[in-house]
Amino acid sequence: MYKIVYFLLFFIMATPLCCSVFGQQVPIINYSTTIDGRVQLEVSSTTQHYYLLQVRHDSTQSFELTTSIQLGKSGTTTLTEPLAYYSLAHYQVLEYPIAAPYDIDGDGIDDISELQNFPTQNPINAAPSIAPVNGSISIDSFSTFNQLSIARDFVQWSEFLNGKRYAKFIITDFTTAPKVYFINGNTHTLHADFANAVGIRHLGNDVKKGQLIYHPTTISNNGTLGTFAFNYSNGHGENFEIVQKCHELLAANMPFLNNNLSYYVTTNSQDEYERDSTKYKTSRIPLLFEKDVFAQVDYWGLNEAEGYGFFREMSLSDIPGIKDIVLYASLPNSLPRVGGIITSVIQTPLSHVNLRAIQDGVPNAFIRDPLSIDSIARLLNHTIYFKVEPDKFFIREASSEEVNQWYESLRPEQKQTSPLNLNHDAILPLDEITFSMYDGFGAKCANVATMRTFGFPEGTIPNGFGIPFYYYQKFMKHNNLFEQARLMLSNPDFATNRNLRAHLLADFRKKIENALMPNWMRDNLEKMQASFPPNTSIRCRSSTNNEDLPGFNGAGLYESKTHHPNEGHIAKSVQQVYASLWSLRAFDERAFYKVNHFTASMALLCHSNYANEQVNGVGVSKDPVYQTNNTFYYLNSQVGETLITNPDGNAIPEEILLDANSSSSNDYILVRRSNLAANNTTIMQGDYLNQMRTYLTTIHHEFEGLYDAIGNETFAMEIEYKITRDGQLIIKQARPWVAYQATHSFSIPDSDHLDFNLYPNPASDYIQVDWIDGNPSEVMISNMLGKQVLHQCLSISNHPDFRIYIKDLPPGIYVLSGFLAHKGTYTSKKFVKR
Known part of the structure; x- marks a missing residue:
């Protein structure tokens, strides 16, 4: 007697029935349903035969789905399947002799041989056997599901899996002869890794990938606690017919199920569901909605951290400040740096809000109806301390001193002076700008110019011109705007009153936009403008010396403008871009990172505008x-x-x-x-x-x-x-990328008299120094044995910074000394060249 005679097995195969000469349809002599909502079909049977149960979704269709297989018993045999029952007209049962078995899945191995080796082989799954370390072609028990599945607190790109036990699946040849694979998640994190391991060469349109998720506290379709739900990779949707077929295939290859497999509708698949909602209502596909899974969640600590700031309720149109702890009733797609985040709508761990919170190390939590909680509501518009833990939060009022001390601890120790080379004093075509000229034209402009040498097809990289920092500096000095900026910054309330600061900066930007540009500058800009084809709209893009740099990308801080032919002289748009250097957000970001506002400068990258892009x-x-x-x-x-x-x-x-x-x-x-x-x-x-x-x-x-x-x-x-x-x-x-950390770095740990700033490569051949107490008349660099390795005599510069070139120094620890003639003293500082 065969070893699996006592096993009841359920399967599915979505291939057209190819009738065997030995197979015949047998009448169903009794139809009933179970308490869990499954069908029971009784047929006359013998022990010399086995029986296949087939189903159709519409009584007018042919039978194309085989949903279970069972060895015959003497007298009668009862067949069932893992899903909810249909009416009698939706079923047929086929009988085959065990001595001359059929190959219903067409894989070259007969049904009985595969049934004997189940679950390693599978009679109606054409997938070949795979090693258990990779996965299985069937899940015959909850124990097997547990062996294949994994549970993670944080799941990359599929946040609905967080804290759930799940197993991934792949169905290949979906429209022809489906092959179902269940992946061993302990071995393979990605579908692609599994596919490579078992020799699946293509994961194209005829492949369906997703997850089987177990929800232990959710009521299933059979009325009991605990349900399985499947969905597609990253929660994406598919049309109803694909979902229906997957539902049948997966269920039949999980014969232990008892009407407890649902389709999981996530926020990413909501649109497809709504389009086909009428079809779902008349199908046997139970639905589990992501919003229902989270319906009873009142708190979710998404990023465990602490912080201080001013607690503000925000709309999507509001611009938060660096020291704000923000409360949103809906999710912004992007955020600048803030002190902390609370949302009253469910976030996901991979929302842009939470990714920004993780990047900045700030607390972030979902709290249902937060303003109904007195400890939160009474602190609105106060300075607070906010701490997020996975299962609870802590909030209290904080003093201004605590807030200021906290943010000061996050700021760089030294002042930052942006790289500024005013020797680049001419507008140049991009093909004449090199990578090393970033300190004259900005990294954005220099990098675009550099990409034009990479051999890409014509037009892949924009062609145009670079307007150097020199023009901005000359423009600002010509109009005495730096002096006006210093006067603005000297206002005793400027640093502490954000509303006043916003007002004064807006007024200052208007002065920049309305100032007179020197004639020589207008003439050169006019020549550049005339170099473009007639009636060309020109994109004037910001390219400052404190963005697009290693460790600081400054994305979104500055504005770019499109200058249209009917706007006249391009100076108008250039001055608008110049003015954006003094926006509230840009100013606050520079102030937080201690960037010198007066060496911060604007260059421009100018090229033909791209309109109506796809x-x-x-x-x-x-x-x-x-x-x-x-x-x-x-x-x-x-x-x-x-x-x-x-x-x-x-x-x-x-x-x-x-x-x-x-x-x-x-x-x-x-x-x-x-x-x-x-x-x-x-x-x-x-x-x-x-x-x-x-x-x-x-x-x-x-x-x-x-x-x-x-x-x-x-x-x-x-x-x-x-x-x-x-x-x-x-x-x-x-x-x-903002997370890039240059290995050619310098540390300068032990002096209050020098403010160093090193922008890593491409500027790793020099240190740019701001001497607070005045410029030195000479500098020396010595190694740790006291041996002098560099000596420079310097003239007093009109600029507060200068460069000490150390390109030829070998890696090591050095001491930089500067003689301040007006004080008659030396000031020293260690640095490390790696």
Whole structure:
């Protein structure tokens, strides 16, 4: 007698029935249902036969789904299936002789041979056997599910899995002869890793990937506590017919289920569900909604941290300050640096709000109806201390002294002086600007110019001009604007009164916009403007000396303007860009990081404007969000001109992880769809993905060498890209990813008399120094044995900073000494060249 004679097994195969010459339909002599809502079908049977149960969703259709298999008993046999019952007209039972078994799944192995080896083999799953270390082609018990599944407190890119036990699945050849695989999550974190291990070569449109999640405290469709739910990778939706087929395939290959498998509708699949909601109502697919899972959650500590600040209720149009602890009733897509975050709507761990909180190390929590809690409501518009823990929060009033001390501890010890080389004094075509000229034209301009040497197709990198810092400095001095700025900053309330500061800065920006530009500058700008084709709109992009730098990218701090032909002289737009250097947010950010406001300068990158683009986006030459072990590039894309970098409150961008090591446009993970894409289509696809992979690889490797960052695991390049209205993929910007930490760094730990600032590569061949007590007449550098290795005699400079070139010094610890002639003293400071 066969060893599995006592087993009742349930399966499904979505292939057309190929009738065996030995198989025949047998009548169903009794129909009933169980207390858990499943069908029971009784047929006359013998021990020399086995029986297949088949189902159809519509009584007018043919039978194409085999949902269970069972060896016959003497007299009668009862068949059931794991899902909710249909009426009798939806079922048929086929009988086959055990001595001459059929191969219902068409995999070349007969049904009985596979039944004997179940669950290693599977009679009606065409998937080949796989090693248990990789996974299984069936789940025959809850114990097996536990062996394959994992539970994590924080799950990358699928926050609905947090704290849940789940197993991933892949169904290949979905439209022809489906092959169902359940992945061993203890071995393979990603679907792609599993696919590579078992020889699945393509994860394209005929493959469905997702998760089976166990919810132990949720009422299932059978009325008992505990239910399984499946969904697709990253919570994306599929149309009803695909969901229905997956539901059947998964359930039948989990024969221990008893009408407790649901389809999990997440926020990412809500649109597809609503479109097909009528079909779901008449189907046997139970639904579990993400919002219902979280319905009883009143608190969620998303980022465990503490902080101080001024507690403010914010709308999406408000601009929070660095020292604000903000309360939102809806989620902003982006945030500047703040002191802490509370939302009264459910966040996810991978929301942009929480990612920013993690990046800045600030507390962030969801609290249901927070202003109904007295301890929170009474502190609104007060300075507070706020601490977030996973299961509770702590909030109290704080003194202004506590707040100021806290933020002072977060700020750099030394003042920062931005790199400023005024020897670059001419407007230049981009093809004449080199990487090393970043200190004259800004890193944004220099990096775009540098990418024009990478051999990309014509038009991939914008062509145009760079206007150097020299022009900004001359413009400001010509109009005595620096003196007016110093007068503004001397107001005793300027630093402490944010509203006053905002008002005075707005007034100062108007002065910059309305000031007179020197004639020689207007003439040169006019020549540049005339170099563009007639009737060209020119994009005037900010390129300051304190953005796009290693360790500080300054994204979104400054404005760019498009100058249209009917606006006359381009000086108008140039001055508007100059004025943005003094916006409230830019000023506060510089003040927080102790950046010198007067050496901070604006250059411009000018090129033809791109209008009516099809796509715009941001990409990174690694995966900084989900940290998938340098396997993927990260792409964030949006339809048309809706910005990724500064989106409106309702726009959700597309997220893609692009396999960096593949040559196929199909090798990517679609993390999230854009809610603006028509019919839930993918924005970036096909040749564009192949081009993007090539461009990002080249940009990463080229700049990795230029920044002397080879082997530095923190290094990556962030790009901004567009697909123009003509269908060309263009790269409009590149800068080091904000987390990049240059290895050529310098530490200067022990003096109050010098303010050092080193911008790492490409400026690693010098130290730029601000001497508070006046400029020295000479400087010396000695090694730790006291031997002098460098001596420079200097003349008094009109600028408060100068450079000490140390390019030729070997790595080591040194002492820098400066003689202050007017005080007759030396001031010394140690630094380390690595």
